[in-house]
Amino acid sequence: MTSEQTFIAVKPDGVQRGLVGEIISRFEKRGFKLAAIKLITPSKEHLEKHYEDLSDKPFFKGLITYMGSGPVCAMVWEGREVVKTGRMILGATNPLASQPGTIRGDYAIDVGRNVCHGSDAVESAKKEIDLWFKKEEVQSYTQAQHGWIYE
Numbered sequence: 004m005t006s007e008q009t010f011i012a013v014k015p016d017g018v019q020r021g022l023v024g025e026i027i028s029r030f031e032k033r034g035f036k037l038a039a040i041k042l043i044t045p046s047k048e049h050l051e052k053h054y055e056d057l058s059d060k061p062f063f064k065g066l067i068t069y070m071g072s073g074p075v076c077a078m079v080w081e082g083r084e085v086v087k088t089g090r091m092i093l094g095a096t097n098p099l100a101s102q103p104g105t106i107r108g109d110y111a112i113d114v115g116r117n118v119c120h121g122s123d124a125v126e127s128a129k130k131e132i133d134l135w136f137k138k139e140e141v142q143s144y145t146q147a148q149h150g151w152i153y154e
């Protein structure tokens with residue numbers, strides 16, 4: 004089976020609002036495999052690296068402050084096409100444009116408080132996983148239910 008990994012994070016607003024379990028649950032129920040998880044309050048330097056592509060945006064400074072304002076639940080999820088599908092589970096960047104049934108479409112209103120992060124491509128996922136996790140923090144194991152999820 005061709006599998007890939009994505010970096011998913013519950014942002015400080017999502018942690019404070021008690022949405023960690025709900026967000027994990029959506030990925031678990033879909034059949035994806037949790038490979039790594041930790042609660043971390045990221046430094047300014049760490050976040051500037053994570054969002055380096057957005058450094059010239061007017062909202063950059065506010066984004067870094069918000070993302071560093073409390074614990075983030077950082078995760079690696081694994082499975083077939085998990086990068087693209089993870090983005091679908093999260094919804095659109097602007098929650099008001101997100102479909103009901105997506106995380107942002109169900110739990111957020113403001114783009115600057117959109118509850119969760121998901122890698123936008125396989126390459127950026129690799130970069131983000133390397134930035135947020137040490138190699139030994141990412142687990143390799145077989146899901147017991149594997150044969151009931153994949154043909």
Ligand code: DAT
Pocket residue numbers: 057062066095096114115117119120121123
């Ligand atoms: P996404 O998180 O959907 O990948 P992105 O990478 O374009 O979106 O932007 C990163 C985050 O920056 C996004 O989750 C919320 C914030 N952001 C994006 N556009 C914004 C805007 N116009 N105003 C305020 N914050 C914004």
Ligand code: MG
Pocket residue numbers: 121123
């Ligand atoms: Mg992005």
